Amino acid sequence: MARLASGREATVLIDGNNFYASCEALMDPALIDRPLVVLSNNDGCIVSRSAAARALGIRMGQPWFQVKDALERRGVLVRSSNYALYADMSQRLMSVLEEWVEELEIYSIDEAFGLLHRPGPASDGSGDLTDWGRRLRRDVQRRLGLPVAVGIAATKVQAKLANRLAKAAGKGMGRGAGEGVFDLGAVADPDPWLEAVPIEDVWGIGRRLARWCRLRGVANARALRDLPSGELRHRCGVVGVRLQQELRGIACLPLERLPAAKRETCVSRSFSRPIDNLPQLREAVATYTCRAAEKLRRQRQRAGALTVFVRSSPFNGTSFYANAATITLPLASHDSAALLAAALPLAERLFNPHKPLQKAGVVLQQLQPETLLQHHLLVPQSPEQERRRRALMAVVDGLNRRYGSGTVQWAACGLHRPWAMRRGQLSRAATTRLADLPTVLALH
Amino acid sequence: MHAVMPDPSPEPSAEPFAGLSRRPSDPQLTLLGGLTAAERLRRWPLPLAGATVAAGFPSPADDYVEGRIDLNEVLIRHPSSTFFLRVSGDSMRDAGILDGDLLVVDRAIEPRAGLVVVAVIEGAFTLKHLHRHRGRWRLEAAHPAYPPLELGDGDDSRIWGVAIHAIHSL
Ligand SMILES: [Mg+2]
Numbered sequence: 001m002a003r004l005a006s007g008r009e010a011t012v013l014i015d016g017n018n019f020y021a022s023c024e025a026l027m028d029p030a031l032i033d034r035p036l037v038v039l040s041n042n043d044g045c046i047v048s049r050s051a052a053a054r055a056l057g058i059r060m061g062q063p064w065f066q067v068k069d070a071l072e073r074r075g076v077l078v079r080s081s082n083y084a085l086y087a088d089m090s091q092r093l094m095s096v097l098e099e100w101v102e103e104l105e106i107y108s109i110d111e112a113f114g115l116l117h118r119p120g121p122a123s124d125g126s127g128d129l130t131d132w133g134r135r136l137r138r139d140v141q142r143r144l145g146l147p148v149a150v151g152i153a154a155t156k157v158q159a160k161l162a163n164r165l166a167k168a169a170g171k172g173m174g175r176g177a178g179e180g181v182f183d184l185g186a187v188a189d190p191d192p193w194l195e196a197v198p199i200e201d202v203w204g205i206g207r208r209l210a211r212w213c214r215l216r217g218v219a220n221a222r223a224l225r226d227l228p229s230g231e232l233r234h235r236c237g238v239v240g241v242r243l244q245q246e247l248r249g250i251a252c253l254p255l256e257r258l259p260a261a262k263r264e265t266c267v268s269r270s271f272s273r274p275i276d277n278l279p280q281l282r283e284a285v286a287t288y289t290c291r292a293a294e295k296l297r298r299q300r301q302r303a304g305a306l307t308v309f310v311r312s313s314p315f316n317g318t319s320f321y322a323n324a325a326t327i328t329l330p331l332a333s334h335d336s337a338a339l340l341a342a343a344l345p346l347a348e349r350l351f352n353p354h355k356p357l358q359k360a361g362v363v364l365q366q367l368q369p370e371t372l373l374q375h376h377l378l379v380p381q382s383p384e385q386e387r388r389r390r391a392l393m394a395v396v397d398g399l400n401r402r403y404g405s406g407t408v409q410w411a412a413c414g415l416h417r418p419w420a421m422r423r424g425q426l427s428r429a430a431t432t433r434l435a436d437l438p439t440v441l442a443l444h
Numbered sequence: 445m446h447a448v449m450p451d452p453s454p455e456p457s458a459e460p461f462a463g464l465s466r467r468p469s470d471p472q473l474t475l476l477g478g479l480t481a482a483e484r485l486r487r488w489p490l491p492l493a494g495a496t497v498a499a500g501f502p503s504p505a506d507d508y509v510e511g512r513i514d515l516n517e518v519l520i521r522h523p524s525s526t527f528f529l530r531v532s533g534d535s536m537r538d539a540g541i542l543d544g545d546l547l548v549v550d551r552a553i554e555p556r557a558g559l560v561v562v563a564v565i566e567g568a569f570t571l572k573h574l575h576r577h578r579g580r581w582r583l584e585a586a587h588p589a590y591p592p593l594e595l596g597d598g599d600d601s602r603i604w605g606v607a608i609h610a611i612h613s614l
Binding site: 027029030032092095096142143144145431434437438439440441442443444 | 522523524525527528529530531532533534535536537541543546547551552562564567568569570571585590604
């Protein structure tokens with residue numbers, strides 16, 4: 001904590017505005033300034049809205065089937081979630097942000113915390129980072145075409161608040177607020193700002209704690225900051241006190257610079273409609289297994305164990321069914337065929353004809369570096385066999401990368417996949433697949 | 445958003461600011477920020493000369509090992525801001541850009557007169573030469589049949605990126 005004595009460290013939260021919708025409009029200019037919504041998995045509900053769609057009063061989380069007709073009548077455009085595009089743009093965003101801060105913690109697909117030093121004390125004008133934040137925003141806009149909001153403060157919890165204030169529309173109260181950049185450390189009196197943030201919107205406040213606060217008359221971030229610590233400790237222990245300390249500007253949550261090496265990898269999806277027969281469940285589990293194996297090979301890892309899980313719809317009430325089965329592999333592997341041989345019997349074991357399934361998933365565990373090759377007396381595989389399997393996998397992965405996933409696949413994955421998630425409005429993998437590049441016209 | 449993609453946020457570690465001591469910080473450098481600092485810090489690829497040999501005689505060729513030519517290095521200056529588009533049409537023929545070419549576009553490059561740019565016109569990516577005409581930006585095709593297009597004052601955002609290479613397969 002001694003390092004904080006100078007009061008010159010600043011924590012910044014950079015967060016993409018309408019990230020999915022913004023990515024879509026970047027690669028398809030017909031969407032620019034148009035009302036656009038992006039749907040969740042299986043085209044279920046609205047997960048991202050362009051500014052024009054927000055202006056129409058469209059809310060997050062609305063189920064698509066409920067609002068479909070009304071929105072189509074109003075000319076609202078719609079896209080399914082295009083993970084290939086968003087993941088690529090996310091990586092680009094994070095590498096640009098790395099250049100702007102001293103330390104970066106990637107927090108979610110479109111959010112990152114950063115750490116930097118103020119050029120002077122925050123209390124006088126010399127430490128104000130608002131202009132720095134504006135330059136950062138302009139740089140991201142120019143290089144990536146994505147709008148971001150920048151919140152700057154002393155701690156992570158404060159930076160989250162500042163980011164909210166940066167995004168708050170039509171405030172006009174102080175420098176940067178509502179314009180995409182807000183430096184909480186540079187305002188003369190932070191209290192009115194903290195009062196503007198309802199207790200429910202403080203980062204880390206659960207719904208239950210928020211309700212407790214409300215009952216005690218603690219309605220906003222300022223009131224929580226000024227609540228006697230003892231009461232908070234009594235109610236929710238060290239977690240609550242830490243949160244409060246952060247609100248007071250004392251950093252308790254360190255930046256996590258490097259994500260720990262991945263210990264497992266999971267592929268799971270909901271089905272477009274419940275699966276009640278084994279052949280379809282086998283296809284789904286095979287598809288997820290192959291996808292997970294591909295991820296593993298890209299990470300240059302092998303799995304020592306594999307879990308298959310299934311569940312029925314949680315809205316089924318009494319007949320809810322969830323189950324999982326794990327197998328330890330005789331030899332750590334990232335070979336799709338070997339993992340399929342392990343996964344399919346598990347799918348059979350978990351299948352129950354009286355329990356229609358809504359979701360299944362495959363988790364690869366005990367991941368280890370590819371280079372760590374252990375030999376097993378019971379599973380003879382010659383170096384030559386091993387080499388040929390690897391060459392085959394490399395060819396499969398190369399084709400799928402180039403021509404789109406699913407170009408080459410194992411027969412067990414099925415052809416028609418009636419169970420597969422609906423992504424009826426999917427845009428193209430415009431930044432990651434050669435066959436999907438957008439067209440630039442040289443026609444006039 | 446979190447419901448859709450797995451949230452990669454790691455568990456907070458017990459040690460507050462454990463990560464802080466790893467890198468000495470220079471506030472001035474930080475505040476240079478953005479592209480300037482980025483350009484400074486950009487690591488230019490180093491030649492791979494001088495492979496070490498643990499034992500035995502060094503190969504006389506060792507001094508000449510350089511690593512193979514990497515087209516990514518040749519064609520891409522700023523990986524984060526580089527995008528690829530496919531050209532359709534022949535209006536840029538006289539600039540050497542043909543129908544079906546693979547266009548390398550770098551958004552980090554400041555648009556200047558004389559450069560070939562991707563502009564957004566009527567909701568479509570369109571390829572044009574950027575020119576300055578009587579104090580205004582003007583988009584011109586490299587083909588006598590097509591008239592130029594003047595840009596208004598607030599139209600800067602219509603320039604999407606600067607084209608730096610057109611890859612033409614024979
Ligand atoms: Mg966001």
